[in-house]
Amino acid sequence: MAAFRLPSSGLSALRPVAFGADPTGERMARIRRSPHFRDGVFQNPGGTARIRPSGSTRDLAKTYIDKESRSRRAPQGTIPVHSTTLADLSRPPATGLRLTWMGHSSVLAEIDGHRVLFDPVWGERCSPFPFAGPRRLHPAPLPLAALGPVDVVVISHDHYDHLDLPTIKALAGTDTLFAVPLGVGAHLERWGVSADRLRELDWHEATKVGGLTLTATPARHFCGRGLRNTQHTLWASWVAAGEEHRIYHSGDTGYFEGFQDIGADHGPFDATMIQVGAYSDFWPDIHMTPEEGVRAHLDLQGGGPGGVLLPIHWGTFNLAPHAWAEPGEWMKDAAEEAGQAVAFPRPGEPFEPAGELPGEAWWRALSGPLARPWHRPRVAGGAAGTNRGDLDLAGER
Numbered sequence: 001m002a003a004f005r006l007p008s009s010g011l012s013a014l015r016p017v018a019f020g021a022d023p024t025g026e027r028m029a030r031i032r033r034s035p036h037f038r039d040g041v042f043q044n045p046g047g048t049a050r051i052r053p054s055g056s057t058r059d060l061a062k063t064y065i066d067k068e069s070r071s072r073r074a075p076q077g078t079i080p081v082h083s084t085t086l087a088d089l090s091r092p093p094a095t096g097l098r099l100t101w102m103g104h105s106s107v108l109a110e111i112d113g114h115r116v117l118f119d120p121v122w123g124e125r126c127s128p129f130p131f132a133g134p135r136r137l138h139p140a141p142l143p144l145a146a147l148g149p150v151d152v153v154v155i156s157h158d159h160y161d162h163l164d165l166p167t168i169k170a171l172a173g174t175d176t177l178f179a180v181p182l183g184v185g186a187h188l189e190r191w192g193v194s195a196d197r198l199r200e201l202d203w204h205e206a207t208k209v210g211g212l213t214l215t216a217t218p219a220r221h222f223c224g225r226g227l228r229n230t231q232h233t234l235w236a237s238w239v240a241a242g243e244e245h246r247i248y249h250s251g252d253t254g255y256f257e258g259f260q261d262i263g264a265d266h267g268p269f270d271a272t273m274i275q276v277g278a279y280s281d282f283w284p285d286i287h288m289t290p291e292e293g294v295r296a297h298l299d300l301q302g303g304g305p306g307g308v309l310l311p312i313h314w315g316t317f318n319l320a321p322h323a324w325a326e327p328g329e330w331m332k333d334a335a336e337e338a339g340q341a342v343a344f345p346r347p348g349e350p351f352e353p354a355g356e357l358p359g360e361a362w363w364r365a366l367s368g369p370l371a372r373p374w375h376r377p378r379v380a381g382g383a384a385g386t387n388r389g390d391l392d393l394a395g396e397r
Helices: 025-033 057-065 067-072 086-090 165-172 185-190 258-266 290-300 326-338 362-366
Strands: 097-103 106-111 114-118 152-154 177-181 198-201 206-209 212-217 237-241 246-249 271-275 308-312
Touching (some): 097 271, 097 308, 152 212
Antiparallel strands (some): 212 237
16 A cells, blocks of 8 residues: 655645645646636636546446456457567667557657657556556566656656556656646655656646757646545646657547647647547547547648557556457557558557558457447448448458
């Protein structure tokens, strides 16, 4: 169990270290001045988003305990992890941009001579407690200490599967900077990151790290780590722009029209890292389906195909009722229909968006048929809207 810090006074301050800290003082004053903070909480773009599951609790519980559904939410075998080595990462990317998906939303981006680590989660569970909560379905591709120097760690929001206490405490012992949404710095300071290493931004604010510009951009989600969700820390997507390349990390978000504005202001992008897992009809406002993820990428590119889409937020933790393989399979189909280039690396497999893209559907060998198939028009001569409920993911199309 996470250690407790005993305050000198006030039982309200008694909380597990993993819960982090609430913003106070000048940090809270700055939050109150934010144009996105109204009625005591941060607001989503386009109005209120449902952050609690819709529908009946009974229906949600039935979905989770159903034996057949439960078996589909985990791989049927060992996930193939690329054992990232120092040799993989020691040579500079030939094109100036290389991405290494470490699993879930964790990505090492090497861009124009800078190393950016997005949402690093090396912990065994995305939970405040080491004995409970969603556990990793595959190991981290390499030890955090073997990653090498990182110029800046970028955090999208403070949920446990994006802001991981053991990972941050390990990184606190380095000299890396941290770029975080407004309010999130309170957590990091409690965990040992000094204030002078924090770049805490509201939406549309930017900071420079060497020759790299990081901009916090809107997202449609929510926040919270403790028992009392005060909505006093912001959530964000991020743009990283170097001298030659531009990339985008969505964090967690539902689909919203603001992707078009982000694309107009900061795009087009050489690569986007788009959340396409942990979606559900029970919470449609705060996570995207693969189809919505492709739509978001096209919006970011000005309305048509361009750059490379890297699907994130899937494959590593079981966080939603959908089948484990569904995000990969649906993304493959949705991107093909749109004519959009997508990278499907194994966790830990580096690739350069301007080079040869990893495209093998490696998840198929670990999954049975999908319960809810993607509906896709057949090739010329076939009927549209074919239901592929009998698709064997381990076989040929």
